[in-house]
Amino acid sequence: MSGKSLVTATINGEEKQFLCEPRQSLLEVLRDVLYLTGTKEGCNDGNCGACSVIVDGVLLDACCMLAVEAEGSSVETIEGLATGDELHPLQRAFLEETGLQCGICTPGFLMSAKALLDKTPRPDEQQVRHWLAGNLCRCTGYDKLVRSVLKAVEA
Amino acid sequence: MSDTSPKNGFNVVGTSPIRPDGLDKVTGRAQFADDFHLPNMLHGKILRSPHAHARILSIDTSAAEALPGVRAVVTGADFPAVRHELLNQGTAGVLNIREMSENCMAKDKVLYDGHALAAVAADNPHDAELAVNLIKVEYELLPPVMNVRAAMADDAPVIHEDFHPGGFIAPTEKYLPNASRLQLGNGDPEQGFAEADLVLEREYTAETIHQGYIESHVTTVTWDSNDYVTVWTATQGQFALRDHLADIIQVPISNINVVPLEIGGGFGGKERLYIDPVAAFLSKKSQCPVKIAMRRDEVFRATGPSSGTYIKLKFGVKQDGTLTAAHLHMAYEAGAYAGGPLFLGVMSATSRYNIPNIHIDGFDVIVNKPTMRPYRAPGAPQALFAVEQMIDELACELGMDPIEFRMKNLMRSGDRLVPGFPLAPIDTEKMMETVKAHPHYQAPLEGANRGRGLAYSIWFNIGEISSARMQVNPDGSVTLATASPDLSGTRISLAMQAAETLGIDVEQVSPTVSDTQSIGFSLPSVGSRTTYSTGAVVCEVAQEILKQMCERAVLLWETDAGQVSVENGVFSNKAEPGQTITFNELAARMFETGGPISHHRTGHTQSFIPGTAAHLVDVEVDPETGKVDILRYTVFQDVGKAVHPDYVEGQMQGAAVQGIGMALNEEYFYDDEGRLKNASLLDYRLPTSLDVPMLETVVLESPNPAHPFGVRGCGEISIAPPPAAIANAIYDAVGVRLYSMPMAPRKVCAAVKAAEPAKAA
Numbered sequence: 001m002s003g004k005s006l007v008t009a010t011i012n013g014e015e016k017q018f019l020c021e022p023r024q025s026l027l028e029v030l031r032d033v034l035y036l037t038g039t040k041e042g043c044n045d046g047n048c049g050a051c052s053v054i055v056d057g058v059l060l061d062a063c064c065m066l067a068v069e070a071e072g073s074s075v076e077t078i079e080g081l082a083t084g085d086e087l088h089p090l091q092r093a094f095l096e097e098t099g100l101q102c103g104i105c106t107p108g109f110l111m112s113a114k115a116l117l118d119k120t121p122r123p124d125e126q127q128v129r130h131w132l133a134g135n136l137c138r139c140t141g142y143d144k145l146v147r148s149v150l151k152a153v154e155a
Numbered sequence: 156m157s158d159t160s161p162k163n164g165f166n167v168v169g170t171s172p173i174r175p176d177g178l179d180k181v182t183g184r185a186q187f188a189d190d191f192h193l194p195n196m197l198h199g200k201i202l203r204s205p206h207a208h209a210r211i212l213s214i215d216t217s218a219a220e221a222l223p224g225v226r227a228v229v230t231g232a233d234f235p236a237v238r239h240e241l242l243n244q245g246t247a248g249v250l251n252i253r254e255m256s257e258n259c260m261a262k263d264k265v266l267y268d269g270h271a272l273a274a275v276a277a278d279n280p281h282d283a284e285l286a287v288n289l290i291k292v293e294y295e296l297l298p299p300v301m302n303v304r305a306a307m308a309d310d311a312p313v314i315h316e317d318f319h320p321g322g323f324i325a326p327t328e329k330y331l332p333n334a335s336r337l338q339l340g341n342g343d344p345e346q347g348f349a350e351a352d353l354v355l356e357r358e359y360t361a362e363t364i365h366q367g368y369i370e371s372h373v374t375t376v377t378w379d380s381n382d383y384v385t386v387w388t389a390t391q392g393q394f395a396l397r398d399h400l401a402d403i404i405q406v407p408i409s410n411i412n413v414v415p416l417e418i419g420g421g422f423g424g425k426e427r428l429y430i431d432p433v434a435a436f437l438s439k440k441s442q443c444p445v446k447i448a449m450r451r452d453e454v455f456r457a458t459g460p461s462s463g464t465y466i467k468l469k470f471g472v473k474q475d476g477t478l479t480a481a482h483l484h485m486a487y488e489a490g491a492y493a494g495g496p497l498f499l500g501v502m503s504a505t506s507r508y509n510i511p512n513i514h515i516d517g518f519d520v521i522v523n524k525p526t527m528r529p530y531r532a533p534g535a536p537q538a539l540f541a542v543e544q545m546i547d548e549l550a551c552e553l554g555m556d557p558i559e560f561r562m563k564n565l566m567r568s569g570d571r572l573v574p575g576f577p578l579a580p581i582d583t584e585k586m587m588e589t590v591k592a593h594p595h596y597q598a599p600l601e602g603a604n605r606g607r608g609l610a611y612s613i614w615f616n617i618g619e620i621s622s623a624r625m626q627v628n629p630d631g632s633v634t635l636a637t638a639s640p641d642l643s644g645t646r647i648s649l650a651m652q653a654a655e656t657l658g659i660d661v662e663q664v665s666p667t668v669s670d671t672q673s674i675g676f677s678l679p680s681v682g683s684r685t686t687y688s689t690g691a692v693v694c695e696v697a698q699e700i701l702k703q704m705c706e707r708a709v710l711l712w713e714t715d716a717g718q719v720s721v722e723n724g725v726f727s728n729k730a731e732p733g734q735t736i737t738f739n740e741l742a743a744r745m746f747e748t749g750g751p752i753s754h755h756r757t758g759h760t761q762s763f764i765p766g767t768a769a770h771l772v773d774v775e776v777d778p779e780t781g782k783v784d785i786l787r788y789t790v791f792q793d794v795g796k797a798v799h800p801d802y803v804e805g806q807m808q809g810a811a812v813q814g815i816g817m818a819l820n821e822e823y824f825y826d827d828e829g830r831l832k833n834a835s836l837l838d839y840r841l842p843t844s845l846d847v848p849m850l851e852t853v854v855l856e857s858p859n860p861a862h863p864f865g866v867r868g869c870g871e872i873s874i875a876p877p878p879a880a881i882a883n884a885i886y887d888a889v890g891v892r893l894y895s896m897p898m899a900p901r902k903v904c905a906a907v908k909a910a911e912p913a914k915a916a
Binding site: 021023031032035036037038039040041042043044045047048050077078079081082087091094095096097098100101102103104105106107110125128129130132133134135136137138139140141142143144145146147 | 173174176177178180181182183184185186187189190192281367368370371417418419420448450642643644801802804808809810811812835836837841843844845847849850
C-alpha cells in the first residue's frame with residue numbers, strides 16, 4: 001500500500017489535520033482516525049444514509065467519499081449539530097416526538113434533515129418524505145420520524 | 156405526542172417522558188458495537204463460500220498467513236468438537252450446539268452462499284480483507300436445494316446425511332431426508348368438510364426475507380492468558396450468547412463476560428451468535444483483542460433471514476358463515492439446519508377463530524439458505540397472508556361483511572386453541588367492534604382501482620425468565636439494572652414501572668442494561684417480553700425495596716412492624732397520625748437505619764399472553780405498472796396497558812411498515828446456482844419514507860392479569876396482518892387475488908393482465 005497523506009480539513013468548525021491512506025473513506029477516517037463515531041456505518045455502499053454528513057454545504061454519504069478528497073473542505077457531522085449544551089431544534093424534536101427507536105440511523109437522519117432545513121426552512125410533509133428517502137430506518141415506520149422534522153420546522 | 160397527564164390512578168404509567176438514553180443517541184455519543192475500540196485491537200474478516208452446497212476438499216491459508224500485518228488465521232479445524240451436541244432449553248426447545256458451531260465456521264460442507272469457512276485477523280480491516288482473498292479453497296460442488304417444495308420432492312438432493320429434527324419451542328419428527336413434521340388438530344375434518352356448504356382450496360407462497368436492521372453484526376472479543384473471554388457486542392440476549400459461546404469455544408461459562416453495547420435493531424435476528432466464536436479464536440491465536448464487523452452483504456448472505464413458505468389451505472364454511480373445517484399444509488424453510496419458526500406459524504395460523512374440525516400438517520424444511528432465525532412474530536405474516544386471505548375470500552363468496560364473518564367465528568377467552576390450552580383473558584369482541592365503529596371503516600372509498608382490506612391477528616407474547624436489580628442511593632436516586640437489551644426504548648418503560656411502584660419521579664430512576672457478570676440470568680429481548688416480563692420482575696423488586704424501606708421507617712420511628720404504610724412515595728406511621736417521611740428523606744437516612752437498600756431478583760412470568768391486532772388499509776393499484784400505493788392505514792392493537800404510549804405507537808407503526816415491506820417488495824433473489832443476487836440494502840428494498848403515509852394508531856387496553864399494570868407486550872404482532880390486509884385491499888381494488896408474496900409490481904401487473912380477458916368476456 002502507498003503511504004499516508006496529510007489532509008487538512010475543517011471538522012465541525014475546527015481545523016483538523018489527519019493522516020490517512022488513499023483507500024480510506026471519509027467515513028472510516030471520521031470513525032477510526034478522528035474517533036468521531038457518531039457518524040454510523042450501515043451499508044458502506046451509499047444505500048442507507050446512516051453516514052450522512054454535510055461537506056461544504058452538500059449532504060453526502062461519508063462512505064462514498066475518500067478522505068483525501070476532504071482536503072480544504074468543511075465537514076459537518078452529528079457531533080457538531082448541537083451548540084454546546086444547546087440542542088439543535090431537530091435533536092429536541094426527535095427526543096420529544098420519539099423520532100427514534102434503536103438510534104443507529106438517527107445521526108444520519110438528523111444530518112439529512114438539517115441539510116433540508118438549511119435549504120428549505122419550511123418543508124411540507126411530502127418534501128420531508130422525499131428528502132429523507134435516502135435514509136433508511138427499520139424501526140419507526142417513519143411516522144414519528146417525519147413528525148419530528150415537521151415539529152422542528154414549527155420551532 | 157400523547158397526552159402526558161396521568162390517567163386511571165397511575166402517576167407515571169401512561170405518560171410519555173423522554174428516554175434517558177435519548178440524548179446520547181441524538182448527539183452521536185451513544186456507544187454502539189462498532190463504536191467500541193480497544194488498544195492493540197486487530198480487525199477480523201471472514202472468507203465465505205460462494206457456493207450454496209459443496210464439500211470442502213482443502214483450504215490453503217499459507218498466502219494469507221504470509222501477508223504483512225496478518226496476525227492470525229482460523230478455519231473449521233480450529234473449532235473443537237462440541238462437548239454436548241444437544242442443549243435442552245426447556246420451553247424454548249432443543250438447540251443443536253454442533254450445528255450452531257458449524258454455522259459459525261463450516262467444517263466439512265458449506266450449506267449456503269455466505270457460509271463462513273476461514274477468517275483472518277490483521278492490523279487493519281483492509282489488510283484482513285486482502286488476506287482473506289488469498290485463501291485458496293477446493294470444493295466439490297453439490298446440487299443446491301433452494302425451496303421447500305424442491306427439498307420435499309422425491310428425488311431431492313440430501314443436505315444432511317443425518318439431522319436431529321430439534322424444533323423451535325415444539326418438537327418435530329423426522330419425516331423426509333430434508334424435512335421434519337409437526338401435526339396438530341381437533342375434531343374430524345372429513346366430517347366437517349361434509350357439513351360445509353362451500354369449500355375453498357388455495358395455495359400461497361412467500362419468499363425468504365431479512366430482518367433488515369440498519370446496524371450490521373459487530374463484535375469485539377478478548378481471550379486473555381487466564382482463558383477469560385470478554386465480548387463487547389450488540390445482542391438481543393447476552394446470556395444466550397454467553398452460554399452458546401462457552402459450548403462452542405469450550406471454556407467454563409463463568410470465564411465469559413458478555414457486555415451488551417447499544418444495539419442498532421434486531422427484530423429477532425440478533426439473538427444468535429455468528430462472529431463471536433470466530434473473533435474469540437482469532438484473539439486466542441493472536442493474543443490481541445479482535446473486532447469483526449460484518450459487511451452489509453455478509454449480513455444478507457449469512458444472518459437472519461426468515462422463512463420462505465409454501466402453504467396450502469382447504470377451508471369449509473356453512474352458508475350462514477360458520478367455519479366447519481380446515482386443513483392446513485404449512486411448509487416453512489428452516490435454512491441450512493433444522494429448527495425454523497414452524498411452530499409459531501402453526502400456532503398463529505388460525506388461533507383467533509373457532510374451527511371445530513381442523514388438521515394442521517406443518518413441515519420444517521432444510522434448504523441451502525442461511526439458518527432461518529426469528530423475525531418479529533416469527534412465521535405469522537406468512538401464515539396470515541394465507542389464512543386471512545382465505546377468510547376474506549370466503550366472506551366475499553358468501554356476500555358477508557368481513558367483520559361480521561370474523562365475529563361469527565371469533566375466538567373468545569377460554570375457547571380452546573389448536574394446541575389444546577384455552578385462550579387467556581383478552582377482549583376480542585371489543586377489538587372487532589372498535590374496528591367496525593372506526594371512521595376509517597365507515598368512510599366511503601371512492602376512485603378507480605382503489606380498495607380496502609382488513610386482516611386480524613392474535614399473537615402470543617412470551618414471559619419466562621427475567622432479572623432485575625435495584626439499588627436506592629442516599630440522594631434518593633434509584634439505580635435499576637436489568638439483563639434485557641434495549642432495542643427500542645425499554646429502558647424508559649422499565650424505569651417508568653419502577654417509578655410507578657416506588658411512587659417517585661421517573662427521572663429519579665437510572666435504568667441500565669447489565670453484562671452477564673453483574674446480574675442474574677434472563678432470556679433475550681424477544682417475544683414482546685421485555686416491558687411485560689422484565690417489567691413484572693422490576694415491579695416485584697420495587698415492592699421488595701418498599702418493604703425494606705418500610706422496615707427502616709419502623710426503626711426510625713421505633714414503632715411496630717405493620718404500622719408503616721407507603722403511598723406515592725410518602726411513608727406514614729399509622730400509630731402516630733401525621734408522622735410521615737418521603738422516599739428521598741428516608742433514602743438519605745439509610746446508613747443510620749441499617750445500611751444500603753438493594754434487591755436482586757430473577758423471576759418468572761407466564762407465557763402465551765395473547766395480544767390482538769387488526770389492520771385496515773386503503774390502497775390504489777396502478778394496473779399499468781402493478782405498483783400498489785398505500786393511501787390510508789390504521790393499526791388497531793390491544794396492548795393490555797400502554798406504559799409509554801408514544802413508544803407503543805412507535806412499535807405498532809414500525810411493525811406495520813415492516814409488514815408492508817414484506818407484503819410489497821422484500822424478497823431474497825437466488826440464481827439457479829443458489830447465489831444470493833440482491834445482497835444490498837438498495838436491491839433488497841426496505842420501505843423508505845416515501846413509500847408509506849402516516850399510520851393511524853388505535854390503542855386498546857384490555858388488561859393482562861399476569862402483569863401488575865396489565866401490560867401484554869406490544870412489539871411483534873403488528874408485523875403479521877399487513878400482507879393479508881394489503882392482499883385483500885388489492886382484491887377489493889382490482890378484483891384479483893395475489894397468492895404469492897411479495898406482491899411486487901411484476902406480480903400485480905401480471906395478475907391484472909391475466910384477469911383482463913376474463914373481465915372483458
